Amino acid sequence: DAGITQSPRHKVTETGTPVTLRCHQTENHRYMYWYRQDPGHGLRLIHYSYGVKDTDKGEVSDGYSVSRSKTEDFLLTLESATSSQTSVYFCAISDREYSPGELFFGEGSRLTVL
Amino acid sequence: GQNIDQPTEMTATEGAIVQINCTYQTSGFNGLFWYQQHAGEAPTFLSYNVLDGLEEKGRFSSFLSRSKGYSYLLLKELQMKDSASYLCAVRDKAYSGAGSYQLTFGKGTKLSVIP
Numbered sequence: 001d002a003g004i005t006q007s008p009r010h011k012v013t014e015t016g017t018p019v020t021l022r023c024h025q026t027e028n029h030r031y032m033y034w035y036r037q038d039p040g041h042g043l044r045l046i047h048y049s050y051g052v053k054d055t056d057k058g059e060v061s062d063g064y065s066v067s068r069s070k071t072e073d074f075l076l077t078l079e080s081a082t083s084s085q086t087s088v089y090f091c092a093i094s095d096r097e098y099s100p101g102e103l104f105f106g107e108g109s110r111l112t113v114l
Numbered sequence: 115g116q117n118i119d120q121p122t123e124m125t126a127t128e129g130a131i132v133q134i135n136c137t138y139q140t141s142g143f144n145g146l147f148w149y150q151q152h153a154g155e156a157p158t159f160l161s162y163n164v165l166d167g168l169e170e171k172g173r174f175s176s177f178l179s180r181s182k183g184y185s186y187l188l189l190k191e192l193q194m195k196d197s198a199s200y201l202c203a204v205r206d207k208a209y210s211g212a213g214s215y216q217l218t219f220g221k222g223t224k225l226s227v228i229p
Contacts (some may be wrong), residue, residue, distance in 0.1 A: 042201065042221040043157070058216070090156060102147075103217065105156035 003027050006091050006106040014114050019078040021109050023091030025071075031094040032074040033058075033103065034066065036087040043090065049074055081113045116140045118220035120202050125226045126192055134187045134223045136202035145205040147217065148176050148187045152198045160200075161187070189225075197227045 003026035013019055023032060033048040045058030047066040055066050063085060065077045078085055091106040117139040126132040138146070145164040149157040163169055163178035163185060175188040187200055199222040206216050 040221065043203075043219040045216060045218075048216075059218075102159045102162070103149075103157075105158070107156050 004091060004093055004104055004106045006089075006109045008109060009107065010110050012112045012114065013081055015082055016080050019081050019111065019113075021076045021089055021091075021111070023074040023076070023093075023106055025074075025093050027093060027095070027104075028071060029093040029095040029104075030071075032068065033092040033094075034064075034074070034076045035090045035092060036060065036085075037090060037108075038087050046076065046089075078111075081111075083113050085111065086113045087111060116204050116206065116218035118202055118204055118218060120200075120220045120223045122221070123224045123226070125228060126189075128192055128194060128227055128229050130192050131188065131190050132192060132225065134189070134200050134202075134225065136185045136187070136220060138183050138185070138202070138204050138220075140183070140204055140206065140218075142206050143180060143204065146176075146178055146185045147203040147205065148174075148185075149201040149203060149219075150198050151201060151222065157201055192227050194227050194229070197225060199224045 005024050007022045031050055034046040035043045037043050044060045046060055046064050047058055049055045049068040052068055067075045089109045092103040094103050120136045147162050148160040150160050151157040161169055161176040163176050166178055166180055168175055168177045173190045178185045201222045202220040203217045
């Protein structure tokens, strides 16, 4: 199994507060992703990173920012959480650009915004 | 963009065979993936098709027809532990320029295996 951990695993917060989710990998994989999963929508890409300090937006990036200062860590920040950001957030990693592109997922972080 | 359709739910009997279909409409295509996700857990990779035909991996097989925009996942000798959601995902052909192709996921098919 790929060494990938997310923290916190569960968080309850209030509307308007900042939230940071952390993804940590021990595989030295180049690519890291943040997805959110909601009933009726499936997995949707928020942001991804293709190297240290190299990030780009995904399908649902509004209201989110990311940072990657080290290969092993990819942070997702909600500057001012809203109830629509209540979701399960998954981090994923991959080391392959051109071949199958298998993703390895973390255990998920369940965020509730009241 | 991508549009991916798969049935929301399916039920099958232990020991039987089940086929989960996935149809897609894409502006570009560079591979189709199947993932398994047990309730409350992370998705795990099952299979990958980029060329037409059948890929077999133990009890699981995946088929692709690029001309029809169609794939299926075939599960044989069903076991109770196969109860899970199965996610179809398509990789876009468009190279983003940022060093990564993107996967777009369908909403998933929840499979219930009953005794």
